[in-house]
Amino acid sequence: MEPLVAQSELADGEMHACQVNGVDVLLCRVDGEYYAVADRCSHATQKLSVGRLRGHEVTCPLHGARFDVRDGRCLAAPASRPIKTFPVTLEGGKVNVTVTEEDKPARPQFGPLN
Numbered sequence: 001m002e003p004l005v006a007q008s009e010l011a012d013g014e015m016h017a018c019q020v021n022g023v024d025v026l027l028c029r030v031d032g033e034y035y036a037v038a039d040r041c042s043h044a045t046q047k048l049s050v051g052r053l054r055g056h057e058v059t060c061p062l063h064g065a066r067f068d069v070r071d072g073r074c075l076a077a078p079a080s081r082p083i084k085t086f087p088v089t090l091e092g093g094k095v096n097v098t099v100t101e102e103d104k105p106a107r108p109q110f111g112p113l114n
């Protein structure tokens with residue numbers, strides 16, 4: 001597990017897009033707390049890092065779905081499914097995010113057509 005950023009690099013209300021273990025992660029800081037969610041809207045896979053963070057809500061720039069970065073739940077259509085969240089730990093002034101093999105998105109399966 002590598003530290004993503006120093007705590008001081010992210011101000012309240014800011015987001016930081018990064019890759020952890022091959023997974024696109026969006027790190028958010030709200031009221032001094034850090035949250036990590038998948039940087040991918042559950043509606044049509046738009047990157048949420050180019051959206052807007054207001055309080056605990058991140059808004060997808062493509063069609064306006066909103067998600068709570070604390071638990072990933074969907075707050076507004078057109079998305080209906082939550083986004084994945086990841087554990088965040090703070091150590092020595094650094095922010096770490098844990099992404100396991102199970103967190104990696106499934107690759108599309110290609111095979112012979114029947």
Ligand code: FES
Nearest residue numbers: 041043044060063
């Ligand atoms: S891709 Fe995010 S709301 Fe459609």
